[in-house]
Amino acid sequence: MGSRRRRSGSFSFMEEQPEEKEEEGELQWPFGRLDALGRDELRESAYELFVACCRFSQGSSGRAPPSRHPADGSDAGTKAGAGIMSATSRVKGALGLRARLAGPMRTMVNSGSPVTLSSAAGTATALSPAGKPKQRPMTSAEIMRQQMGVTEQSDTRLRKTLMRFLAGQVGRQAETIILPLELLRHLRPPDFVDSNEYHRWQRRQLKILEAGLVLHSWAPCDRLNSSGLRLREILTASELKPIDTSKHSEAMRNLCNCVMALAWRYQNATPVEACHWADGFPFNIHLYLSLLRSIFDLKDKTVILDEVDELLELMKKTWATLGINKMVHTVCFTWVLFEQYVRTGLVEPDLMGATLALLDEVANDAMRPERESGYVKVLLPTMASLKAWAEKKLLDYHEGLKKGGRIEMMDNVLCLAFSTAKIISEETSSNASVGMIVKHDTGGDADDFSPRNCVDRFIRASLKCAFTKAQENGNGKVDSRVVDEEDPHEALIKLAKETEELALSEKENYSPLLKRWYPNPTAVAVVTLHSCYGAVLKQYLPKTSVLTNELVRVLHTAGNLEKVLIQMAAEDSAGAEGGGKGILSEMIPYQVDSIISNLIKRWVDDRLRMARGCFIRAKDTEVSSS
Template structure:
């Protein structure tokens, strides 16, 4: 500018290197060498501006260009002082001015173009802009920066610079200065970013290919540098330099937007999508990178082989590392990234969720059984997932979709489902083992009453211990869903124990197997029974009873004491199940999770086995009672009671032996079921008594006078169980005596009355078909004074001519022996 003032000419009409060469001589320099070096520098500037990078394209055959090349080549080969030779100087000036004043239309321009050719003008302008920095603190601009920039802008005409070129050049200079000074002064990046924003505003208005080329080259360099750092920003940024992150992101996004703007693909994307998409990619890329590094670090430090059985500490520790990483991401990086991506935190946690999920899938595929390691990994994964989802939801609460798009990216781990599947498999294995054990050990059980003090089966002790151990092991599993899986476990154990009970009681048979087959109906003989005949009758009947009376079907292989052990076993199971159920409630209340229904006790019962035990006790008590009465006391009941002469075959022998059996049974069975056994023995005795009276076969016959003895004997029978108030309650005995007491009056009822009542009831039963001939009524399920078969059997055993004739006439029944 000073030179222009000295020459009195405008800046754009001056070729500055030419004027300097013409103005200064070698004598103006300390030495010839310094002058020659200075001269060469100015010649290089002219060569660059007029020959190498001219403002307008230059034909290589142009005479002025050839002449200038010759002069410059000569000056480099033989140093000279152009100023000494006026003719040479004039030739030099003519050539330079001829080249600098060219115009596109061939006319001579008043403006000299010696420094505005691309890229020389930018190199020069960049050099000028570098003057804005302090020589002693290169990362800082000088205080007079505004004044210097105003002076530099005056060179725009000479250098062919405009506002757009200035912005991109100065942005690059600031960016480059940030790099070469150690990347410590964030203000340089911030200023560069602001200038780049201005460049972005003007991009659409320029179609200059040179400017476009400058933009593409410059911004590609900036974008490459920025993305290298942003694609792994966890490695690049930390609390100490986090403030520079926004400027780096801004540079990357602005560069990408401008490059999209000048590309052919610009119309394919919205401008707003560029920054959103790019920042999303940075987040995903950087977090994938840091995830892999953390995984590799754990792998190398602890388990180089990465075998399946050694993956537990990696995935467990990794889950904790990931949640810590997510929290740091939300606190440190997301606030910076949200300017360009509102769901920055959500994208981050979704990325971490996917990365961890991929590793978890590999691990789950290799799990074959429930192990502490597997549970630990799956619980850690479940907790991680819930924490990540919570962070994503909290971050997305103000977004348009409430974070649904982010949550959709996070495919559930279903860790709890995997745990549940493994636990169910664990349950099935143990339930199957218990079932196998039940089958094997029940076949070996001897039901020995002396096996232990309580008199129950040793197999029951073992099966209850196995159930208790299984439940204890279940509650020790470190899982969060005991309440949900407990019903399945209890159902399996319940069914196994039910099978034990059912198989145990099935080995003892049924009470009905001890009830004898009823003998055929007969009628009494009308001939009198006196003296000799009655005396011989009993012995004759006794000798022939096996061929002519009913027989029992009872299973003699199981002793009554063994049945009592089985009863005790059922009772023991009932009691232990109550204890187990209380323990389960206590364990469940201290568990992590609770289900309302289960907490209320709805699913905390061994329903099947408890019901089977109660039913088993009832059936076995009945079985013991019927075995005693109809098998063990068969000889005094069926073979003795009322056989022949009623008065001489009364109930005392039966009562004496029955009392002994009652004492044995009472001393063998558990206290809590003793009364039940005695009640069943009483009921069996009553049934046996009625069986003798109504189905005693041809060896028995009763007259009206015998009814007194029969009723007295029944009182003796009930008295045995009342035992002067020390036995069963009177009201209980009365309840069970109802059927017997309903039938006994028939034995002192008039024969004609019974015949009339029988005929009436039979006709009511069969209707018109009974008018011509009375049908033979079937045997009823229960004896009753209003039941035809009961009345018929009273008549069959009635030692009475009227009864005999009625039976002969209507049914032609055979006579008794």
């Protein structure tokens, strides 16, 4: 994916902004699409929400846990990013993640003064009035701003607006504020560089309101709801030019009325204590993931910032507004770590290890009886996506796990598949309606998720894929010489050799890893290969009616291959229950000796028939001449 820059209304994103597409290995996005909003727009709005919630939490007893650092970073503790190697991160230590190494310095402009930064977060250096370098640690707020690609100008405009709005509203909680509406009320075109920038910014705020209040609202919104229809009319009217948001304008009055009606509406005739504009699924998850993605180092995207503890603590302040709790956070954090692992090319095993560690916590959370109803909406799609990715790799592990020496990561991929399958299985067993959905989506029952059944399926499927690839020619099509040409013996001999090499490679490279989960993986593998080669041989033999030297070579080669495969299967299943008779019984013999005997008998019978014909003709000739 090529690097690109996208011009946004009030934020400047200097890093690549990938769309929500399937990454390497076809990692499926589990949280639904927001067609009206792009990744950049979501990240801009997520940062606005983050700053607002941190501002509101100061001096407030809001529901969000307190942070060790001031949210706005005005005088945040210098420990948040104090140098390249900050104090050991509790989160990184618990997940087994490595600390960030020092990187080269780079410069940026900060209030007209040259500032240098180390890596993605670290020490800021500014010139004092005397012209001498003055260093200070970056605050958590400054780290977050830089991680999310927000310009200082945009950030300053946002914070000044919030300060004006909060004047005289001490103690008000963030979840009682409809942030996009308040920003529309307090920001005017002169606050922006030009009218185009303001128009884009206004359109984004209106689209955020539509997504949170109508399209993906906390409470179902009827498509004929008068307030919803009015909001859409305002959004349509803003397409060509900005709407008038001055205090006494009719457009602003209409906007306020419909937004307030939607945000404070009842659910099931029950009064609400907070407005709901950003806590509808999956809109809330999209916003929260935009925040979580900021924890990765901008220069080395396989590394999590050492300041992750402080950043996550600040992100907690958005939970009340987004309708998120610790359990939902854990699922989202798991997804973000694994998404980054896939996006960065599967090169950082620590990210996979951290994902597996968090899955243990997810499994414990999934067993709790006091879960909220929306938790399953987040849990099951996420687990299904991780499971599908792992299974796709394992169903063709000869291809999916061979690139770049990734055979050693098979154990982690197996753990991922089994952990997610177990969570799905336990969830479906306790919820019949969910079980029907999962069975439909996965094409199987919960009983199919047992590690032994899964490994057996992975081995057979992958060996069949590998055998098919061995048959393919340079054009990626099955080699037609095996079945179409008059003399395909060389292709069959070559295929037999490649089949034996494939069996030996399986025994040496993959079976030792699979032995942890399955008692006799080599036996299953060679039985599969034996069946595959037997099918090809069966296609070839009906086309042969004459015993030739080439045919004898093919049959002898097939016989030798069969002996090797049987020997490998017997050795691997020697300690299995019943001596592995069940697996060995799957190997239908090629009966090479019987085929050769039958061909010899047919050849002899043909020769005898020819001799008898010659004798009869000679006898008839002699009789007629006499």
